[in-house]
Amino acid sequence: MWKILQNVSRLTSTRKTLRNNATKPEQIVWQHLKWKQLGVKFRRQHSIGRYILDFYCVDKKLCIEIDWESHFTEEGEEYDNIRTEYLENLWIHVIRFTNEEVMNNIEGVLYKIKELC
DSSP, X not given: OHHHHBSOGGGHHHHHHHHHTOXXXXXXXXXHHGGGTTSSOOEXXXXXXXXXXXXXXXXXXXXXXXXXXXXXXXXXXXXXXXXXXXXXXXXXXXXXXXXXXXXXXXXXXXXXXXXXX
16 A cells, blocks of 8 residues: 555656756755765655655655745645645655745755754
8 A cells, every 4th residue: 555655657757857957045955965875765745645755765754845935825835734744644654844844944954854863
């Protein structure tokens, strides 16, 4: 059942588009996560069910989300809450950072990620 939920084929082109059009903060975080630089493997734009996660560590069941302005609207917050609840019901821990946190304090962001890994 778990394998069925991951990287469903109908989201393949969306995942690819998101990878090819990553925001600057996502690019910065990815530069520090790829190639197991923190000791664990992360995937970017990995889907679980109908949701596409910015970064996901299978081994630690850790989802990292980089939030920008649309996440701070009433609709965005409601969507994020539903999404987080869905993922947490699958025992996936979700951690969120804002674009500003990444751009202004990448060391703090990486420290928090390392703690969770």
